[in-house]
Amino acid sequence: MTTFTPAVDDLLRTLVPQVVGVLTRRWGDFADAEDAVQEALLHATTQWSAEGVPRNPRGWLVQVAGRRMTEQVRSAQARRRREELVAGQIPADRRSAPGADTGDESAHDDTLTLLFLCCHPVLPPASAIALTLRSVGGLTTGEIARAFLVPEATMGQRISRAKRRIKDSGVPFRTPDDDEWPARLDAVLHVLYLIFNEGYATSTGPELRRVELTREAIRLARAVHTLLPDNTEVAGLLALMLLTEARGPARTGADGELVPLAEQDRSRWDTAAIAEGVALITAALPRGPVGPYQVQAAIAAVHDEAPTAAETDWPQILALYGVLARISHNPFITLNRAVAVAMVDGPAAGLALLADPHPALAGHHRLYAVRAHLHELAGEREAAVADYRTAARRTTSLPERHHLSLLAARLAARREREGDPPVKPGEAGRPLTSEGQIT
Structure with missing residues (x-):
């Protein structure tokens, strides 16, 4: 993503997938829509730096990227018309260009629809997850590569192939029907899990956390939970995110240094998020079937409900x-x-x-x-x-x-x-938890 000030970068992380969704719905071409939005971001770098962020930044991006899409469509139409004119085969009903403004459609948030498009079954699961992290989560190719433990070049090729495959397949831009949910949901949940993980413990750079990523992952998880309120794994993932993010404010010291779980000031934990997460997982577990997100949420709940590190129920x-x-x-x-x-x-x-x-x-x-x-x-x-x-x-x-x-x-x-002190068999000291990884 183009580099802006942190505040504007946070704004764009939310807006860009929405704008890509608007253009994809309007023109039906996900790959070209993404390219057009990236060009709009380049224009924004110059114009917003000189004039400030516009009053309606989303509308500005839709308009600028939309002009680029219109130019591409008109160019393609003109080429086809020239070809058809030569063949004497111009259809009488081909009068209006796709992409015509349909009123207030740019006010609609297409992020969730874009999420499910990127996780379409035409893509292998690994490619679907990588594409969604890039297009919806805003992670860089390098960050995604580290999440999958593969070289960055390999991940770049995987994302490019995924975009081409989505384009070539002609899959519609819409929310899945009821019979399509099972094939798409696992990949969607894993994507949100990885986005949250990268935000909670940033894999590279000077910052320990990227709050904009954890917030976006939680927002999207809430949206999926609203669509599927009876799905226990969706509830488990949302609970896991809330219970983990609740500790976020205590994970850094005054100078931004990492504070391990056992040393955190638990009075700084978000009690409202903990209560919501505990309620979600308490309601989900008895309904079953039990999946990995629910179990991880249960583990997080045990940590969060311990008054002190010493009182953590490690056997449980x-x-x-x-x-x-x-x-x-x-x-x-x-x-x-x-x-x-x-x-x-x-x-x-x-x-x-x-x-x-x-x-x-x-x-x-x-x-x-x-x-x-x-x-x-x-x-x-x-x-x-x-x-x-x-x-x-x-x-x-x-x-x-x-x-x-x-x-x-x-x-x-x-x-x-x-020197090295003698240790009694079975003796354990202060616990360390893998704070950088939810699993």
């Missing part, structure tokens, strides 16, 4: 991770489960769970961060320092790098002063 959390591991194949579950195992059965048991990590975790900084913490709990300071340093080198998040480097430095200094 461990039991829930056991359920989650049986119904989900996300490798990051193993990292969080290892922490829960360490808190219940001791750090050695947690480290044993990570002895043969999933290939997707090999080299990932979170694997080293969790191992470092468990080595620290086990009193193995030399191994902990080495893993903290490796994790710091591998993360692309500057707040995480600073936090991990600081942990390594402090622990190295303690080891130099005190």
Whole structure:
């Protein structure tokens, strides 16, 4: 997305998918609509910088991008008419150009419809998720690539192929019918999950959080929940987002530094969001069937309802991770489960769970961060320092790098002063949770 001031960038993150939706509905061409909106953003960079943000920024974008779409349509029509004139085959009924203004249609929010278009079954699930993150969530190709643990070039090609396939398929721009929901919903929920994850713990750069992404993910999850109020996984995902985002204000210190869950000032947590999330998951779980979002929401609820970190019900959390591991194949579950195992059965048991990590975790900084913490709990300071340093080198998040480097430095200094202390079997210390990953 074009670079603006943070306030304008937040505004555009909401407006751009809406404008793409308006143009797609009006002209029926998603790929060209996206290109036209990107050109409108380039014009906005110059005009808005000089004249300020217009009174109706959405209408401005629709108008400017719409002119570009009209030019493209007229050019294509003129070419076809020349071809048909030569062949003597101009249809009598071809008089009006598509894209004519239909009154107040630009006031309609098409974001949710665009979300389901990007998750259409004509696309493989991975491509659908990547395209939606780019077109609806506003993530960069690099951010999406990190979410999928693939090279950026590979992700760029996947997104381009997805756009071409949507265009070539001619799928209609509309909300799915009832019989289409099952095939589309899983991809939609996973997209919103990844958008939220990227906002809650930004994968790269100087900021720990991107609140505009978490807010947008929650807004879209609410919209899907309104459409499907009886779907327990939709309710579970919305609950998970609310319960996790409720801790957001306490995740950073005065200087923007990362504050681990166990050290957070719980008085800063959003109690209204916690209450809403707990109510959602409490109502969803008995209705079933139970899916991974509901289980993760239940885990988040246990954390949020503990008055202090020391009073966290780790046996219940461990039991829930056991359920989650049986119904989900996300490798990051193993990292969080290892922490829960360490808190219940001791750090050695947690480290044993990570002895043969999933290939997707090999080299990932979170694997080293969790191992470092468990080595620290086990009193193995030399191994902990080495893993903290490796994790710091591998993360692309500057707040995480600073936090991990600081942990390594402090622990190295303690080891130099005190050596490695003896640890009783099964002893565990202050818990660390994988705050950068919901799973």
